Amino acid sequence: MTSAKYNIIIGLALLKKSAKLKESDFMNTRQQELLKLIIEIFIKTVKPVGSKSLVKKMKCSSATIRNDMAYLESLEYLEKTHTSSGRVPSEQGYKYYVDYLMKPKELTGDDVLKLQTILNNKELVVSDAILKCMEIVSEITNYTSVVLGKDSSNHLLKQVSIIPIDDNKVVAVVVTNTGHVENKQTLVPSNISVNEIVKSCEIINKSLIGTKLSEVSAKLEYEVKPIIATKIKQYEEVMNFFQEAFNDFTVKQSDIFFSGKTNILKQPEYNEPDKIKGIISKLENVDLVKRIETDQEGINIYIGEENKFDDNVTIVKTSYKINDEEGTMAIIGPKRMEYDKVVMLLNYIKNYLERNKE
Secondary structure, three states: OOOEEEEEEOOEEEEEOOOOOOHHHOOOHHHHHHHHHHHHHHHHHOOOEOOHHHHHHHOOOHHHHHHHHHHHHHOOOEEEOOOOOOEEEOHHHHHHHHHHHOOOOOOOHHHHHHHHHHHOOOOOOHHHHHHHHHHHHHHHHOOEEEEEEOOHHHOEEEEEEEEEEEOOEEEEEEEEOOOOEEEEEEEOOOOOOHHHHHHHHHHHHHHHOOOEHHHHHHHHHHHHHHHHHOOOOOHHHHHHHHHHHHHHHHHOOOOEEEEOOOHHHHOHHHOOHHHHHHHHHHHHOHHHHHOOOOOOOOEEEEEHHHHOOOOOEEEEEEEEEEOOEEEEEEEEEEOOOOHHHHHHHHHHHHHHHHHOOO
């Protein structure tokens, strides 16, 4: 089964169904409503759902509900637990719910206001607005959010600035053509002066503006270094200073941004040491996290084994491309996720950015 994909336009959800139902999977309206109800109750309570608790809401007898639950279990949409006579959703049940039963949830006014405050702030570049919005989404849902930007090594150098703080300390600021800004406070080696650093920075700006970040190191060595060598006595130390600054900028893990990284550990599913160690290890694995990246449009939901990250989580993700900024926004949570809420939050951010891009 492939992932579910949503394209939500003016509040209407156009659902691309990923499941191909077999004739034996047929459910009547009551059974579909029962499955939807059980899943939504379990998402909120994390407790197996019994037939007696559903009688009033389903408006039918406990015996009818038990029979329907047994049928849903035979379709592998529900599972029994060892500790209760109630049922819990299976992975297949969640997938059916997402594909056929879920209705997008309207955002609260408070949620919209929080996001609009960020999105309407014209002083924020797109990348910073996305990061701040995903921080809010993580707070609202109590899940882990991650933003994967495209490899910054292909960005072009727009400006380098050196801001002196005192006689032996400066802030190095690097700005790219995408508007991304990175800064680093660092000590100046005792055998060179801040003025020499500032002077060298002027030469670098004249020589390297428009250069790909991935090519800056080579050009510093072979094109800029000979020029600086004619003007500054301690040129080797100065060049080492700038090489380290650019190296930090291009190879650091700044293209992966987490919010609420430990939120996943607050979920009841992670109440055992081995499970905690396992998910932490995966969140720290850069290569594994990069698998979350997507170029697909729409809001895509990957449940359990289909997410290629961890069999016990769901990943809801979407790509974005706003002017020169592109990447992936994703939410990582338990399979027992508030899918309707997460889908609408990501969709709101994505649609707002695309409507208002310059």
